[in-house]
Amino acid sequence: MNRPHPQAAEIDALLHAGHTNAAIASALGVGKDKAAARRTLLGLPGYYARRTDPTCRHGHPWPQHLRISPKGKQYCAACRSERKATRRRPREVDTIAVARAVAGDPPAHLPAREREAAVLRLTDLGESARMIAVRVRCTPRTVARIRARRRAGTRLVDAA
Known part of the structure; x- marks a missing residue:
């Protein structure tokens, strides 16, 4: 039987407030993976904002950049593309x-x-x-x- 994390309520509150997994890990002393697992369980995207907000957490106009994943999760398309661009930098040839x-x-x-x-x-x-x-x-x-x-x-x- 899967028991919820002892600090699940605090993690959930910070997730709903829009904090990152790293910020939650630092504030509560839990692992980033625990915060990420709760985020997934709640169906919250990595760059979360409410549909009623005018922008995402990073200032992108929310209605224009709002996307729904095949699993039904909402995310900001601009934040996702920026995140992908920083991850896939081609490395130099040795x-x-x-x-x-x-x-x-x-x-x-x-x-x-x-x-x-x-x-x-x-x-x-x-x-x-x-x-x-x-x-x-x-x-x-x-x-x-x-x-x-x-x-x-x-x-x-x-x-x-």
């Missing part, structure tokens, strides 16, 4: 790992971006798919896929 892979001494684990950059650089040097696969420690089929993505214009990394 040029040292690429240089090592091109030289034939790749690190034990070569991430996809670095592998693609090394394959493209070796392709530009005129190496065969089989030779590139040996140097980068991947399969010739992986080299063929990366080359196909380059031709299609859907690469993970920009041309160096």
Whole structure:
């Protein structure tokens, strides 16, 4: 049987007031995951505001940005897109790992971006798919896929 959290009433009150999970965790000394679990249980979105408010917590006009998820939860579309934009920043390619892979001494684990950059650089040097696969420690089929993505214009990394 699932018992409610001992501070469920206090957590619920802060959630309905529009506080974030981190603020609730700090104020009540509970984990952010507990606040998030209560938020989900109550059906409140991460950036909660009442429908009657003119804006969301961050000042976006509420009626224009109000969206309802397939599960029936309300959220601010502008806040969600801002949150997604900050989460998915493309990281820089590790040029040292690429240089090592091109030289034939790749690190034990070569991430996809670095592998693609090394394959493209070796392709530009005129190496065969089989030779590139040996140097980068991947399969010739992986080299063929990366080359196909380059031709299609859907690469993970920009041309160096």
